[in-house]
Amino acid sequence: xxxxxxxxxxxxxxxxxxxxxxxxxxxxxxxxxxxxxxxxxxxxxxxxxxxxxxxxxxxxxxxxxxxxxxxxxxxxxxxxxxxxxxxxxxxxx
Numbered sequence: 001x002x003x004x005x006x007x008x009x010x011x012x013x014x015x016x017x018x019x020x021x022x023x024x025x026x027x028x029x030x031x032x033x034x035x036x037x038x039x040x041x042x043x044x045x046x047x048x049x050x051x052x053x054x055x056x057x058x059x060x061x062x063x064x065x066x067x068x069x070x071x072x073x074x075x076x077x078x079x080x081x082x083x084x085x086x087x088x089x090x091x092x093x
Contacts, residue, residue, distance in 0.1 A: 005067065005071070005081055006081060008067070008068065008071055009071050009074075009075070009080065009081050011025075012025055012071050012072055012075045013075055015029075016029055016075055025072060028069075028072050029072070029076065033073070033076055033077075036069070036072055036073040036076055037073060039069045039072075039073075040066070040069045040070055040073050043062065043065045043066040043069050043070075044066055046062045046065065046066075047059070047062045047063055047066050049062075050062040050063075
């Protein structure tokens with residue numbers, strides 16, 4: 001899983017550096033941090049709803065959406081998965 005998250009992080013960084021017309025990722029960057037944060041909040045709510053009453057497939061889908069939108073926000077904030085990993089190592093090392 002970690003490899004996939006790093007690949008997704010790389011993809012998002014690439015989209016930021018080299019925008020592609022019609023890209024959903026680029027539309028989030030264009031809309032700004034408020035929209036990115038809003039999407040993370042929406043996806044978190046959808047994860048909760050899925051966890052409380054939907055099946056595994058929906059739960060996985062919603063968690064995937066949350067990871068993606070969180071990585072977009074992290075990229076905007078110049079926070080990397082390595083930054084988060086380091087913080088977790090400090091807390092749980």
